[in-house]
Amino acid sequence: MTAGLEPPTSARRHRPVLAAMLSVVPGVGQIYNRRFIKGALFLALAAAAGNLLSDFLATGYWGIYTLGETPMDDDSRSLLAQGILAVIVTAFLLMFYVYNFIDAYRDGRKLRDGFRIPSVRENFHHAWDKGFPYYMVLPGFFILAFVVIFPLLFMICLAFTNYNLYNSPPAKLLDWVGFDNFRALITDELWRKSLLSVLSWTVVWTFVATTLQIGVALFLAVLVNDPRVKFKRLIRTVFILPWAVPSFVTILIFAAMFNDTFGAVNRELLAPFGVQIPWMSDPTWAKITIILIQVWLGFPFVFALFSGVLQSISSEWYEAAEVDGGSRWDKFRHITFPHVMYATAPLLIMQYSGNFNNFNIIYLFNEGGPPVRNQNAGGTDILISWVYKLTFESNNYKMAAAISIIMGLIVAIFAFFQFRRSRSFREEGLY
Amino acid sequence: MKKSAKNRIELALIYLVVLFVFAVIAYPLLWTLSISLNPGTSLFSTSLIPDKLSTEHYEWLFTDPRSDYLLWYKNTLLVAAVTSAASVIVVSFVAFAFSRYEFVGRRHGIYAFLLLQMFPVLMGMVAIYLLLNIVGLLDSLWGLVLIYLGGGLPMNAFLVKGYLDTIPRDLDESAKIDGAGHFRIFFNILVPLAKPILAVVALFNFMAPFMDFLLPRIILRSPEKFTLALGLFNFINDKFANNFTRFAAGSILIAVPIAAVFLFLQRYLITGLTEGATKG
Numbered sequence: 087m088t089a090g091l092e093p094p095t096s097a098r099r100h101r102p103v104l105a106a107m108l109s110v111v112p113g114v115g116q117i118y119n120r121r122f123i124k125g126a127l128f129l130a131l132a133a134a135a136g137n138l139l140s141d142f143l144a145t146g147y148w149g150i151y152t153l154g155e156t157p158m159d160d161d162s163r164s165l166l167a168q169g170i171l172a173v174i175v176t177a178f179l180l181m182f183y184v185y186n187f188i189d190a191y192r193d194g195r196k197l198r199d200g201f202r203i204p205s206v207r208e209n210f211h212h213a214w215d216k217g218f219p220y221y222m223v224l225p226g227f228f229i230l231a232f233v234v235i236f237p238l239l240f241m242i243c244l245a246f247t248n249y250n251l252y253n254s255p256p257a258k259l260l261d262w263v264g265f266d267n268f269r270a271l272i273t274d275e276l277w278r279k280s281l282l283s284v285l286s287w288t289v290v291w292t293f294v295a296t297t298l299q300i301g302v303a304l305f306l307a308v309l310v311n312d313p314r315v316k317f318k319r320l321i322r323t324v325f326i327l328p329w330a331v332p333s334f335v336t337i338l339i340f341a342a343m344f345n346d347t348f349g350a351v352n353r354e355l356l357a358p359f360g361v362q363i364p365w366m367s368d369p370t371w372a373k374i375t376i377i378l379i380q381v382w383l384g385f386p387f388v389f390a391l392f393s394g395v396l397q398s399i400s401s402e403w404y405e406a407a408e409v410d411g412g413s414r415w416d417k418f419r420h421i422t423f424p425h426v427m428y429a430t431a432p433l434l435i436m437q438y439s440g441n442f443n444n445f446n447i448i449y450l451f452n453e454g455g456p457p458v459r460n461q462n463a464g465g466t467d468i469l470i471s472w473v474y475k476l477t478f479e480s481n482n483y484k485m486a487a488a489i490s491i492i493m494g495l496i497v498a499i500f501a502f503f504q505f506r507r508s509r510s511f512r513e514e515g516l517y
Numbered sequence: 518m519k520k521s522a523k524n525r526i527e528l529a530l531i532y533l534v535v536l537f538v539f540a541v542i543a544y545p546l547l548w549t550l551s552i553s554l555n556p557g558t559s560l561f562s563t564s565l566i567p568d569k570l571s572t573e574h575y576e577w578l579f580t581d582p583r584s585d586y587l588l589w590y591k592n593t594l595l596v597a598a599v600t601s602a603a604s605v606i607v608v609s610f611v612a613f614a615f616s617r618y619e620f621v622g623r624r625h626g627i628y629a630f631l632l633l634q635m636f637p638v639l640m641g642m643v644a645i646y647l648l649l650n651i652v653g654l655l656d657s658l659w660g661l662v663l664i665y666l667g668g669g670l671p672m673n674a675f676l677v678k679g680y681l682d683t684i685p686r687d688l689d690e691s692a693k694i695d696g697a698g699h700f701r702i703f704f705n706i707l708v709p710l711a712k713p714i715l716a717v718v719a720l721f722n723f724m725a726p727f728m729d730f731l732l733p734r735i736i737l738r739s740p741e742k743f744t745l746a747l748g749l750f751n752f753i754n755d756k757f758a759n760n761f762t763r764f765a766a767g768s769i770l771i772a773v774p775i776a777a778v779f780l781f782l783q784r785y786l787i788t789g790l791t792e793g794a795t796k797g
Contacts, residue, residue, distance in 0.1 A: 163647050164647075164651060167644075167647065167648065167651060215699075218614075218618070218699045219614040219617075219618035219620040219623070220614075220620065222610040222611065222613055222614035222618075223610070223611050223614045223615070223626060225607050225610065226607045226608070226610065226611040226670055226674065227611075227626075229607065229663070229666055229667045229670060230633065230667055230670055230671070232648075232663070232667065233638065233645070233663060233664055233666070233667025233668060233670075234633055234636065234638065234641065234667055234668065234670075234671075235633070236641075236644065236648065237638075237640075237641025237642075237643075237644035237645045237648065238636065238640065238641050238644075239644075240641065240643070240644030240647070240648070241640060241641045241643060241644050244643060244644075306534075306538065309531050309534060309535070310535070312531060314524070314527075314528050314531075315528070315531060315532075315535075321535055323780055324539055324542060324543075325538065325542070326779070326780065326783055327542055327546065327776065327780075328542055329779065330772075330775065330776035330779035330780055330783075331546065331772045331775070331776050332724075332727055332728040332746070332768075332771060332772055332775055333728060334728055334729070334730050334746050334750070335549075335749075335768040335771065335772055336545060338749075338750070338753060338764070338768075339545050339548070339549050339765075339768070340545060342753075342761060343545060343548065350548055382541065382542070382545075390783060390786075390787050391787060394784075394787045394788070439635055443637040443639070445637075445639060445731060446730075446731065449731075450730075450750075470637065470639055470640075473639075473640070473642075474639065474642070474731075477642060477643055478642075478735070483643055486643065487643065490640045490641075493640065494636065494640065497635045497636060498632070498635075500635065501631065501632055501635045504631075504635075
């Protein structure tokens with residue numbers, strides 16, 4: 087225990103590289119650095135990890151490699167889950183291990199250069215101060231790992247197995263099948279046709295519905311913002327109503343209203359003209375109807391955003407334009423439009439990604455229907471509703487997972503471009 | 518003279534458009550209201566203007582022993598309150614760290630959050646189902662809370678971070694010089710200034726369980742644990758035309774309070790969102 091009181095001359099002979107090397111066993115290097123409490127803590131942590139986790143990790147790796155050996159006893163799904171957890175835990179342990187080397191080396195250098203060994207109290211204070219941002223992020227990160235990251239990894243793994251209704255644990259074992267499922271998506275006639283039609287409709291849906299929604303909102307916002315219009319508050323409040331009513335309620339109500347046989351639209355609105363439109367049973371009509379409903383549901387939010395921005399544009403801009411003899415269209419194109427877009431662009435992009443994943447309207451309106459011959463996706467199914475149906479209705483987990491990965495790739499490409507344009511990203515440099 | 522005529526026609530056209538939109542918005546809403554007040558449970562016999570009004574469906578929801586409506590209301594309120602409170606805490610911590618501290622892994626952390634924000638929780642639904650099953654949280658309201666919390670986290674964290682970035686750093690730096698600790702800076706300086714966006718986060722997370730039916734459908738099994746959205750969906754999913762009037766009545770009872778809160782707070786919401794977004 088007298089080690090800590092030794093004169094600095096001996097400290098000069100202290101070798102940080104040796105400290106780092108001793109840390110092959112976590113903690114020993116720290117003890118060599120005369121940081122006894124820290125060393126003991128590291129040692130204890132390492133011993134605990136070795137003792138408690140080695141079984142868990144071994145089973146995990148065995149499980150993720152073999153996916154089980156005896157049917158009924160081994161549930162491939164749990165083994166896969168444990169395997170993924172084992173990989174995550176290993177990653178954390180490795181991070182700790184690397185940190186342990188760096189820490190021993192740093193402390194060793196400090197000791198050699200004659201820094202005083204900080205007291206336990208100071209150490210605690212230091213750990214609190216420097217670690218503070220990590221403590222703040224940690225709870226959120228754990229929840230995220232459990233709820234988002236882990237399921238995504240699990241889903242990616244499933245895409246490379248043969249998990250479906252006929253081959254499902256615990257009665258049967260799963261096997262790794264490589265890229266077979268993706269191959270089937272491209273080569274199998276049924277899957278290829280379904281994938282192409284769903285993919286193209288998803289793109290059309292996202293683009294048309296969202297753009298229309300924004301267009302209608304912009305048109306109405308500019309209209310209502312006209313200085314001659316009275317009762318602005320009342321008009322705005324009514325226009326926002328569709329946003330305020332829970333969308334699952336309105337979608338189900340629309341579904342009933344557009345019902346081919348007893349819906350109010352055919353029975354009350356169109357009956358006087360002698361027209362009956364197959365809103366739900368004809369794929370094209372169903373698509374048009376869904377887009378119209380989405381415009382009804384989605385324009386109020388954008389309208390509210392635009393109205394807020396419009397009110398904040400200074401009237402001096404318009405007065406200056408009038409002096410220059412600008413027409414109404416000029417004013418809109420050069421003043422209103424750029425202002426509105428600049429202020430709301432990120433939120434508008436979110437509208438697009440929201441519609442890409444808009445499961446609710448597709449599923450609640452018609453469950454993705456009507457059915458289409460020669461494909462196993464409904465006429466209005468977008469990727470996410472198709473995945474849902476494959477998962478929970480036909481239990482074809484492997485294909486659902488493979489399609490999810492394709493979806494993920496699309497989202498990632500989209501995200502990549504958004505990153506590059508996002509202002510918050512460029513502003514990172516400021517701090 | 519000519520100009521004012523043109524003026525009047527324009528104005529008339531504008532009002533015409535506004536009235537048309539009014540009608541389009543009101544029609545489905547009024548239709549629902551009238552159905553909920555129609556006697557009888559069949560959709561076939563209803564008409565837009567009922568012959569006689571009746572509140573039997575509302576009474577059924579509250580008094581009939583076969584109705585779980587109040588129970589669902591209680592479940593939903595519980596899930597909503599816990600989700601909302603927990604996410605405000607967790608989200609503001611994360612946003613605080615990302616906005617105010619320089620630390621190893623910060624940049625990657627922000628990337629990760631940005632990327633994860635784009636993936637819907639739904640993509641991992643098989644895994645979520647199995648995972649909750651393993652840890653025994655399937656068919657439990659706590660499992661639902663956990664998923665809501667995690668699923669909304671990246672996006673909410675971004676909103677709040679964007680907002681915090683707009684608050685001048687001089688404020689907390691001068692407090693730091695005066696000797697304020699991390700938590701003091703956070704609770705006494707940043708939280709009061711970030712109230713608008715925290716309110717937005719709280720409200721969004723409170724509303725989500727009232728509006729979402731998909732996650733409850735995956736996670737919850739027993740009818741006494743249903744949330745409102747799921748319970749109401751099952752009203753019409755089981756026997757379509759038969760329960761529609763009850764569904765309408767139940768929906769009105771959800772829609773009215775939510776719409777009231779939205780309309781009351783919309784100005785606040787919009788400012789919070791645009792300020793967070795233009796910076797974020």
